[in-house]
Amino acid sequence: MSQGTLYVLPTSPRSFILEDLVKYYKLDIKISDEKDERYQHYFPLGKTPAFIGAKGYALTEVIAIARYLFSLVPADQVKGVLGKNGAQYASILQWESLINQEWIGAWVPTFYLAVGKAPFNKKVNDENLAKLNTIGGILETRLHDYTFLVGERITFADLFAVAAISVALKTTLGAPFLAKFPNINRWFKTVSQSPFWNGRFEGFEAVKEPLTFTPPKKEKKKETNAAAAADAAPKAPKAKAADAADEAGDEPAPSAPKPKHPLEALGKPKNPLDEWKRVYSNEETREVAIPWFWKNQYDAEDWSLWKVDYKYNDELTLTFMSNNLIGGFFNRLSASTKYMFGCLVVYGENNNNGITGAFLVRGQDYVPAFDVAPDWESYEFTKLDASKPEDKEFIENMFAWDKPVEVNGEKRVISDGKVFK
Template structure:
């Protein structure tokens, strides 16, 4: 006998955890037939029950109604006696909520933003916004990856709704941003996804399709401009030819002909000694390889770095007392990077916000062309708001700082890395 109806559409990822809960607990639920999204959910018959008109939405046979995916999944899991899906102890229940909330707010929110941006749903496409949303989504995914790397499930030894929601959000991201190169950095998270969707009860319910594989992430495609039909030109009546008078050459014209064209200026950084270190190859390696460990980008750097023509620096914002909210400090780094655009071919940077709101600093590392930082960074009007300190990678302390800034696990004065950005 059915316990009620789960209002959703088959492809809706947010409803999959609730459907999986029903499958795992043996609860029978109905899915609506003949439901047309964005039409039926706007009708009074629907909005009288669910005021915001959102799906998924639950309507029980006992008259109980509830909407929002997490609330529905928790309710259905609670209907099953002795179910461990919500966690057995108060500690486990808190941890389940913790991972559900983090996956939703730090991964899926940015997946939604990226999807809307690529489709132009709410506003014109913006590459800087795309980069910000992608960096924040990946940061959340890396946190999940680190936690699941040493365990099978997110909380305890058995599957919980935390696993169901993480799987749903990772699956959705895999359809938009998680291309082959990025998936290599998240092996344990995809191993976990396979574990969840292949649970016998879930697999038999045909809740998830096979995990999609993207060679490259979905990219923005600008819409084609509609060509305006050409107006039919009416033939003009023939005009009698006028006798052309010889043109007088102005004195100013003669003078201009004698002035040689101004030569194109060359960036003095191009005249620095040649180096075997290729900055573009480094940027690709950093993007596509794990940062630490064997075969990682740091190992690649040491194998290929040539200080002839390049140098490594530490950068610190001079006025940390002015920093307030960490997301605002992260935006400040993004603005600084935007103003460095003219030096993109000469510079790589990994800079982050360390600490918490009203108690943070901005610090990181640069790899740049030439022996001095100023010629590269002075293209940004606010460059003097930062201190630039040259690093000596033969010194253990400088080397440790450099590697931690690349790996986004830098800690300075007891302040841990909170958010970061790369200039590539």
């Protein structure tokens, strides 16, 4: 019997440190990035990470969850990760608390300001960057005299700190921070190579040029006619506001569902989605799930297939931010869960990536399913024909993620993605 479910936001350091803890110690715990009904019942604030035990024992806050997870690990396996005595254990908690509250608390505003989630305020930005450098100085001094934060071996304090610092090195601090603090640089390289991470930081490089705020470009209104011009003006700002929230790794709350979904008027389809979603989640995708989809799920009278492309790929930066953008979009589509299934993937690499995917939609029009999300107009929709080999191949590839995506005649590797189900 499973020992519980860990709910995560995969790109958040508070989440992926717990994911890796579960995987490293082979705990029988389900990891989910979907906020299901059980999650909503226990965690009305919508925070991640969160944990629900097999008997309904519920926890939030990363440090508390980590301690509970360690309690499930045999003592001989934990060894010195939590210190060898009470003093070291207290020191580990001290460093975790500093990083969790002060470091992450200072980094998040710099990131929000850089990507436009918050109105840019130079004073706030400078104060938080200064705080990060002050904490950097504290770590640098400590690591001048010690190999690790607590004594001469890696503890959970080191692992937790590396997780938090890694996202700053990929965004608003980058290589200049490591150049300024050589002891942190040495320590980060050592700790990030720990078997605990199972290769998560393989090939890791801090960004050479840290992210900084760039004023948004003004959209040029179309001059075809007044209606088109009025249409064009509000789209980009609305999309960018939502996109910035996603890239920051902080998932907004789902949009409030409409009293009655317009697709209810179509009545019940011959083949509801529930069984397909179960098959897709539990069976081998290519070997079992996709053949099952064509045989048992897809009915051209009840359903339509759509290629979905993000319109502003030239504005995407880091692949994990692009994946966060997808996650936020899916979150805002939650009112249409009963009426569609699909996958969006991120193809390419940092600073050269794009978003595409395929959706199965109830009915023959995509608009009623997608317009529950305020940023749906940031995407372009093209109807697919399953009788065409090239369209069928694209759909299967989007469901399986095991082959490169062809974009403008070029093969692009899929680096990440999410499933809407």
